């Protein structure tokens with residue numbers, strides 16, 4: 001492995017410019033850590049799972065009014081191991097949210113939100129909002145009755161915002177009703193806007209963890 005890496009490195013050049021980063025001493029780890037300090041890392045594993053299984057699903061899913069439902073049925077029943085990839089995507093999505101919540105509780109209980117980590121707490125909150133928006137937009141994609149009516153209820157909540165409610169609801173739906181335009185809009189959010197924003201937020205989150213180290217345990 002080392003030889004292969006060295007061969008690539010002589011051409012690609014990663015080791016030398018990143019020496020300082022790769023050989024940095026272990027940053028401030030508190031003395032008392034336990035398994036609850038793995039919850040953030042576990043959340044990240046689910047994020048990676050979602051990206052990998054999502055990429056595979058996107059090869060067969062068709063985001064159109066006519067084809068969406070049929071394509072999900074085909075993924076589940078006809079595509080080789082499609083049922084497994086779809087199942088893994090669904091389970092990872094649920095576990096992602098649960099583990100983010102548990103991670104937030106760990107950070108809260110150990111009071112790691114205090115200065116200088118307040119900006120990292122805010123980055124985390126943004127990550128949580130993006131994760132929930134991903135769940136909401138993904139729920140419509142099977143394009144069945146449950147998806148349709150859940151989105152009807154969810155999007156009409158935007159309509160209750162004072163003054164701009166109507167405009168906001170139309171913006172989220174891509175029109176007055178939930179139709180093909182909504183499906184495309186949700187699909188684009190689900191596979192492009194939200195994952196890209198999440199990647200940026202997580203980069204910032206990990207950057208701050210690296211710079212500040214893990215907060216001293218109480």
Ligand code: HEM
Nearest residue numbers: 037039040041043044107112120121124125127128214215
């Ligand atoms: C969106 C998914 C998230 C991922 C993948 C993630 C990942 C991580 C990882 C790997 C760490 C370092 C190890 C650890 O403490 O577990 C960490 C630390 C931290 N996270 Fe998150 N996190 C996420 C969401 C959140 C949320 C929702 C909050 C708070 C609202 C948050 C606040 C923090 C803070 C303040 C730290 C520093 C903890 C310390 O220094 O002890 N994170 N995160």
